[in-house]
Amino acid sequence: FxxxxxxxxxxxxxxxxxxxxxxxxxxxxxxxxxxxxxxxxxxxxxxxxxxxxxxxxxxxxxxxxxxxxxxxxxxxxxxxxxxxxxxxxxxxxxxxxxCTTNCLAPLVKPLHDAIGVVNGLMTTIHAYTNDQVLTDVYHSDLRRARAAPQSMIPTKTGAASAVGLVLPELNGKLDGYAMRVPIINVSVVDLNFVAARSTSVEEVDAILREAAAGDLKGVLAVNDEPLVSIDFNHNPHSSMYEASLTKVSEGTLVKVCSWYDNEWGFxxxxxxxxxxxxxxx
CATH class of the missing domain: 3.40.50.720 (NAD(P)-binding Rossmann-like Domain)
Structure with a gap:
């Protein structure tokens, strides 16, 4: 400090x-x-x-x-x-x-506005949190009872479904889970969704770049560099779209990823x- x-x-x-x-x-x-x-x-x-x-x-x-x-x-x-x-x-x-809903919602909103999100599934690869433990001890969730620095730990999250609270038109259309990993900070959202119409990697990329430079400036950012999680530590944005990882299959199945400092951004x-x-x- x-x-x-x-x-x-x-x-x-x-x-x-x-x-x-x-x-x-x-x-x-x-x-x-x-x-x-x-x-x-x-x-x-x-x-x-x-x-x-x-x-x-x-x-x-x-x-x-x-x-x-x-x-x-x-x-x-x-x-x-x-x-x-x-x-x-x-x-x-x-x-x-x-923090995860704050990463996901700014990513989803411009995409839904432009090409429509029929439904989707999200995985957040998430840094471990203070609800987890450093050694194997008691916890009501048996997976969270395991040592956080030693394993990748799947657990539930309401972050995807909570998008419906801020974007009512997507209520019930998104779900997902968290994979807690042994790092202290910075996480990434991996979203797969079905678009309402055919699209392309180039269009998805353009939509998110326009949003990051416009209405969502300061909240959504775009990364074009070959960075890893630690490089986003202390980044103040809610969501940092990773341009190199966007995929589109058969026109309507879309994958996008976005980094977030789950502490500082939030x-x-x-x-x-x-x-x-x-x-x-």
Whole structure:
């Protein structure tokens, strides 16, 4: 980190900015009203529904953004760049979806708009996460009970089906799974879909390049270099389309891949969504 971080009592000081630090299990007891907090980022993983996250509202915050897929009761699930324009002043608790949905949705939207997505299956080759373990121990998911640095571990993900929450016209048309691999950060989405009409590698490539330079600039990027996962570490985009891996079979079966820093890219979108939520009223 290119800066200075120190501690002074109950304050974390980052480059001269004083940030209060709390140790409180009950969000309703946090002094958000006293501090004049507008938006809380609920990133503990323990309050991922509107019912639970509303404890922050009771404490005086105006809005809450959950940094994970939210429960069915959240006011909206947002993927910035894809559907942040649906935010309303009345929204109080929203979800920023998952890092994988934030990679997939900006990839799918321009393709669906241009050539149509009939249905599709996604695999995310995903860095291991803090829900996994470093040695073989107990876990409710027996595969996640295995040592993360030692194996490729298949597991479920709702990231593909969650695209239907931000693009309703694709609800029920996408599914997939995750393959957790022994790297600490950066993941890649591998999407296979049936197009509504015949297309080509060249057309798919042109569609995504146009989107990355236009409406999705800053969210979707294009990679033309022979890079590997570590090279995308700390990249702020949600989705980095890998142009060299696009395939089209028989005109309508399409494969596209996109990289994402599953930590830093998602964190950048949390900030973008915060500004959009404030601007909504």
């Amino acid at each position: 290119p800066g200075e971080v120190t501690v002074d009592g109950d304050h974390l000081i980052v480059n001269g900015d004083r940030i209060r630090v709390f140790a409180e299990r009950d969000p309703s007891k946090l002094p958000w009203s006293e501090l004049g907090v507008d938006v809380v980022h609920e990133s503990t993983g323990f309050f991922a529904s509107k019912e639970k996250a509303s404890a922050h509202l009771a404490a005086g915050a105006r809005k809450v953004i959950i940094s994970a897929p939210g429960g069915k009761d959240v006011d909206a699930t947002i993927v910035y760049g894809v559907n942040h324009d649906v935010l309303k002043a009345s929204d109080t608790v929203i979800s920023n979806a998952s 964190s950048n979108r949390m900030l973008d969504t915060t500004i959009a939520l404030i601007n909504a009223g």
